[in-house]
Amino acid sequence: MHEKFRKRNIDAKITHTLGWAKRWFQLSPSGVLSYSTSPNSVTRGSIQIMLATISSNPDQRLIHIDSGTMLYHLKTLTSEDHDKWTAAFRAYRSGGSIEIQDDLPTAAGMLDDPVNQQDTIEKGVKSAAALRNSAIRLGDNIDVLRALLDQLSHVPGTKDLSQKIVALSQQLERDQKSIQSNAEEQQKHWTSFRNGIASSGQHNDDLDDFEPTNYDSVHPSMSARSSVSEQFFDAEDIILSGGDDNDSFGGGEEAEDTTNEDSSDDDDVNGHDTEGSLELSIAGDCVRRNRLPSHAVGDVGSALSVFRKNVGKDLSTIAMPISMNEPLNMLQRACEDLEYSEVLNKAATLSDSMERLMHVAIFAVSSFASSQYRTGRKPFNPMMNETYENIRPDKGFRFVAEKVSHNPLIIAAHAEAKAYKYWQCTKIKSKFWGKSMEFMTEGVFHVTLTGHDDHFTYNKPSSWMRNMIAGEKYLETAGEMQITNHTTGEYATVAFKEGTGGGLFGAPSNRNDVVATFYDAKGKKCRRIVGKWSDKLAEEVDMNKRKLSVLWTANPPGIEDYTKYYGFTRFCVELNEITDIERNKLPITDTRYRPDQRLYENGLADEADTEKQRIEQRQRERRKEFADKGIAWNPRWFTIQPDHYADPLFIPPSEGQPTSGEGQSFQYTGQYWQARESGQWPSDMFELW
Structure with missing residues (x-):
């Protein structure tokens, strides 16, 4: 939707997808550009000018303001107005005072x-x-x-x-x-x-x-002089047939008057409150790295003695030597599930509900693909309130995650794109069983698709790193996953089969097989997908095993000598990088600022181990301080909400409280991106390291 504003006698627009609508537009003394439906209504979006990239096209009277997650297109009525806009923004960016001679609203405008x-x-x-x-x-x-x-x-x-x-x-x-x-x-x-x-x-x-x-x-x-704030207002909401940047104000035929003070704002597209525009494409030209700064460091074998002392225990609760880690965090691993997010984009375009279920199932299976190259190390445990964001204009999504519980270790994550929403609240555990290590993810994953009423949920089976003591190490996923469309009643079961063949200490000659069977609302088998989660997935056309149609193919690692770099794929290598999208815009709690992980990524294992111990001790001291003062240590961006699809015991009731029988999970509050856009992070946010 193209939204039009008037800055006294200046016009502007924000790019969305539907039409044009007029809004109250304001530039605050602190450099926050915001807009609302009227002077007294709730702010619908904002951008911090100091943190945004601004470009202009004087010939077309255009100004583009890109914050990395939101894109505003301003189009002025005259060249003089364009000069005033750019002068105002330039003054804020330079830190100087603003003196703009400007007229009050014209009679035609106001x-x-x-x-x-x-x-x-x-x-x-x-x-x-x-x-x-x-x-x-x-x-x-x-x-x-x-x-x-x-x-x-x-x-x-x-x-x-x-x-x-x-x-x-x-x-x-x-x-x-x-x-x-x-x-x-x-x-x-x-x-x-x-x-x-x-x-x-x-x-x-x-x-x-x-x-x-x-x-x-x-x-x-x-005529008056303004030294601080420039405000813009137009009273009507209109939809225009044109959507071109070359259209002048009022150009084109008016199609419909959509003025309605009581209606929801036009920014909420198809019922998906995207917390502002998801126009991410302009930031897609940032250059991303194609390898880590250092090859793998640390001796995994030296940590086996620690494993032997803790057979069957949850290793996430035990301080482990840093040599057992890979330079990624559990929050970043949660984002790694979105490597094949284009499958969800495809699902949203399909009219048949069973086809959509099949693609959501493929997406769920694809989250295991990159693990096939891993070398048996575990991710860093996040600190309480540690966060991680990832904005991918090339993939069209933005993602935020936070550690929301220390014991048990629970992370919550939320991602959104124009085509879908995805969120999870999961307990992460790992156990050593003598010869193999089990990685468990307990909790429910959710997917909704734009333009459809579907609500999908699924769980994940465990993965094992086999032959930890001797022989050829390999990672295997085994168990069953169920994907359900709670709106239609259709569902799928995906069987991850254990490998077969191979010697006693070797990897199976046949492994990573999956079989996904799809059922209609009456429980009748109607479709089937087979293949390997590490390679390809194909549908058996008309349930005929001899006739296959390939629906998904895994990407190669994408980097040279990936085995020397923890078995990371190209997407994984990019997760801990600070690009122009993140530089000077992250909260102090973001994983990318964590010093022990950064040192370890740079190959400084000893220094990283020292920092890791210091950070962990600092968290223990703060946790004790909070406990002594009776202060609850709560998550920042996620809060406990009823979840009909969660196990009632996933988040057990407080001590002395009866079980309600209704599940709960940590869900996104919707406030993170607003704080990021304005650059105004909560004042009580404290250093974690």
Whole structure:
């Protein structure tokens, strides 16, 4: 949907997929560009100008603002307006003050609905007054913050935190003064505008002849200087037949008036609240690495003595030598499941529900493909509240994950794209059984597809690293996975078969076989897919084993000498990289900033081991501190919600509380990307390492 705004006499638009709609558009003193449906409505999206990439095309009067996850296209009415836009953004980016000579809204822009013109003006006056009152309350809160800071200064060991809070309070005070000054100025503008209309003697019947060209002659005092905030408003929502960047404002035929103050915002496409535009394509030209900085380090054999002492125990609860790790985190491993996300894009285009089920099943199986090259190491355990994000314009998704529980170890993740949503809440365990190590993922995976009512869930079977002590090591997945479409009642069972053949200490000659059988809502077999999760999956056409149609093929590793680099695929190599998309935009809790993992990736095993022990000890101390003070250590971006598809005992009730019989899981709150876009992370977010 192309959305149009007016900055006084400046037009703009945000690219989505449907049409054009007018919005209230505001650039704040702190450089946050935001928009809403009206001056008093909830903000629907925002971009921090300081953290965005801005490009312009003066010939077409276009300005493109890309934050990495959201893309705004601004198209001005005139070349002069284009210069004012770029000057304003340039001033923010350079850190200088803004002095823009700008006219108030033209009569054609602000009063194109004569019936509601007085209401529009009164709303402007009230909005400015409310903004001024909010600025005053912000000043009061700053005083409270200073009082708390004074108390904190007497607490030992809080010097660094106190300095940060002092800097924050100073910044807030500057912002408060700017906002209050702007609010007072805006209130004067609106009041003057209202008085000017009244004194001009014009009535509603004459407004059709009130042209922009003679506005200054009617009320020459309307020109004003703004030093902080530039606001844009148009009262109507419209859908235009055109969607071209070359269309001028008002160009093309008006198709439909969709004004509805009570309706949901147009940003919510097909019922999927994407928390802002998912226009990620412009960031797709970032260059990604094709190998790790260092080949594999650490001696896996030296850790076997630790294994022998902990046979049958959950190794995720035991401090392991770093030589048993690969330079990836469990949160990043969760993202690795999306390597073949294009299968879900395909599923969303299919009209037949059974075909969609088949492709979701293929996607679920594909998550094991990259593990075939692994060398028997385990990922790093995340710290509590550790997060990981991944924005992939080339694949069209954005992903965020967090460690939400320490004991048991639970991670939660959420991904969204134009075609689908995907989320999981899983317990991660690993156990050593004497000759093999088992990797278990307990919990439910969810998929919904845009344009369909389907809700798919599935589970994962265990994987084993065989011949840990002697012989040829290999990874094997065995067990059963069930994928269910809870909307249609259709389901599939996928059998992962154990390998056969081979010697006592060798890898099986025939392994990685899967057979997926699909059932309709009445339980009747109707389709079947066979193949190997490490190679190809094909449908038996008409259930005929002799007639196969290949539906999916695994990618090769994609990097040279992959065995020397932990058996990582190209997609896996890219997971811990900081590209231009992430640089200076990540929260301090992101895995990419974790020093022990970064050192280990760079081949510095001893230094990494020292850092790992320090970080783990720091977490133990903080956990004890919270326990002593009776403070609950809760996740930041996910919260416990009812989950009809989760085991009631997956997240057991609190001690002394009866089991309700209803499952629960940690689910995404929808706030992470908003914080990222604005650059305003929670003030109480603390360092993990």
